[in-house]
Amino acid sequence: MPALHALLAATRPTAERPLVVVTGAGISAASGIPTFRGPQGYWTVGATEYRPQELATAQAFAAMPREVWRWYLYRRAVCRAAEPNPAHHQLVTWEKRLGPAFALITQNVDGLHTRAGNSAERTYEVHGSVDLMRDLGTDQRLTMDDDLLIHQRDQPLSDAILTRLINPTTGNPCRPHVLWFDESYDEKNYRFDSAMERASRASICVVCGTSGAASAPYLAVESAVDAGAVLIDVSPDGNPFRDLARRYERGTWLERTAVEGLAEIAHHLT
Numbered sequence: 100m101p102a103l104h105a106l107l108a109a110t111r112p113t114a115e116r117p118l119v120v121v122t123g124a125g126i127s128a129a130s131g132i133p134t135f136r137g138p139q140g141y142w143t144v145g146a147t148e149y150r151p152q153e154l155a156t157a158q159a160f161a162a163m164p165r166e167v168w169r170w171y172l173y174r175r176a177v178c179r180a181a182e183p184n185p186a187h188h189q190l191v192t193w194e195k196r197l198g199p200a201f202a203l204i205t206q207n208v209d210g211l212h213t214r215a216g217n218s219a220e221r222t223y224e225v226h227g228s229v230d231l232m233r234d235l236g237t238d239q240r241l242t243m244d245d246d247l248l249i250h251q252r253d254q255p256l257s258d259a260i261l262t263r264l265i266n267p268t269t270g271n272p273c274r275p276h277v278l279w280f281d282e283s284y285d286e287k288n289y290r291f292d293s294a295m296e297r298a299s300r301a302s303i304c305v306v307c308g309t310s311g312a313a314s315a316p317y318l319a320v321e322s323a324v325d326a327g328a329v330l331i332d333v334s335p336d337g338n339p340f341r342d343l344a345r346r347y348e349r350g351t352w353l354e355r356t357a358v359e360g361l362a363e364i365a366h367h368l369t
Contacts, residue, residue, distance in 0.1 A: 101351050104367045106329045107303070111369065114199040116302035118368075119323060120190055121316050122205045122212070125308020125334060126357040129184040132177060132209055142170045143252075156281045160274060168264060169249055169256040171275045175229040176248035178208075183215035186307070186357035189365055191216040202297040206313050208277050223294035225284060225315045231276035234266040238288065240276055241266060284315060295319060301328040305364060308357045311339040324350075333360030 112118040124132070142149050144166045153159060160167045194201045194217055204223045205212055210230045212222050231240050247263060249256065264273050278284065284291035295318060298304065304323035309316045320340055324330055330350040332340040344350030353360040 101349065103331065103351055103353070103364070106331075106349060106351060107364070107367045108369060110302050110329050112197055112200040112302050116300055116326075116328075117200045117202050117297060118193065118197060118303045118305070119202045119204065119298050119301040119319070119328070120193070120305045120307060121298075121309060121319050122190075122203065122207060122307050122357075123309025123313075123316060124207060125310075126186050127181070127184075127207055127209055127211055128308065129186065129356065129358050130181040130209075130211060132181050132211075142166075142173075152280050155277070156279045158281055160279070164272070164274075165256055165261065168261070168275070169254075171229060171277070172247060172249040172256065172260070173252060173254075175243075176250050178210060178229055179245070179248060181209065181211065183211045184358060186361050187211050187215035187217075189361040192365070193368075194218065194221055202294075202301075204294045204298065204315070204319050206309060206315055223290050223297070225278070225289045225291050225294050226313070227275070227277035227289060229275065229277065232264060232273035233276045233288070234269055234271045234273055236271040237266070237269060239266060239269070241273065291315065295322055298322040299326055301326055303329045303331070305331045305333065305361075306340045307333040307361060309334075309338070309340070310336075316340075331364060333357060333364070 142154055154167055154170055202221050203217055206226045208226050208229050210228050230243055232243055233240050266273055278289055286292040298319035299322040301323035304320055306320055311317050330344050330347055332344050332352040333355055335354055335356055341352045344352045
């Protein structure tokens with residue numbers, strides 16, 4: 100395994116060849132947010148228990164929008180109760196230092212990156228955000244009020260809340276601004292093409308806290324490796340990115356949590 104210091108000492112990010120960080124649920128673990136596919140992701144409607152892969156779909160929203168909204172507003176309450184952790188703040192420090200030589204691609208919808216201080220311009224939320232909703236007729240994005248939350252799993256979604264999930268300008272109902280399992284990445288809603296373009300010019304690609312279950316992180320990392328970027332995988336568990344780093348002459352990995360791993364990289368990043 101190539102030494103982390105040697106790989107980073109020979110590489111300086113620039114606006115043309117940025118440092119690109121790709122994050123997943125593992126970076127939010129220290130903030131207490133449960134993983135999407137874990138036990139907290141399951142949701143009961145009547146006597147039926149739904150898996151996230153069943154609820155997070157356009158098909159489910161068309162059939163039972165009230166229940167899908169109830170689930171998302173509960174998830175939003177969990178995310179809003181959490182605070183950014185040192186790993187999030189480390190990425191803010193890198194962006195402030197590097198400016199246009201930094202890009203952040205995240206599959207997380209919890210909003211912790213931007214709440215910590217990363218800019219919307221350089222943060223590519225390719226799966227969307229629980230803090231936004233989207234007009235079903237126009238695709239206009241709207242920021243939800245802070246109090247649009249469901250705090251208890253058995254709390255019903257009231258008519259008063261439902262009426263606030265409407266675009267006041269058009270009168271159209273809105274949907275959560277998240278990418279669903281039966282939808283595809285796009286540029287218009289999720290800046291996917293822009294994110295991949297940044298990855299394809301990376302000088303350093305840090306993958307932090309993602310298992311590779313979603314396709315966007317893997318596509319971003321593949322693009323970065325094709326461009327000859329240094330690849331660093333940060334995860335306490337094995338994943339496809341560690342396997343790739345093992346085979347790649349400019350790849351290495353840190354068997355660390357996100358907080359520990361990013362701090363170690365920061366120590367060597369010149």
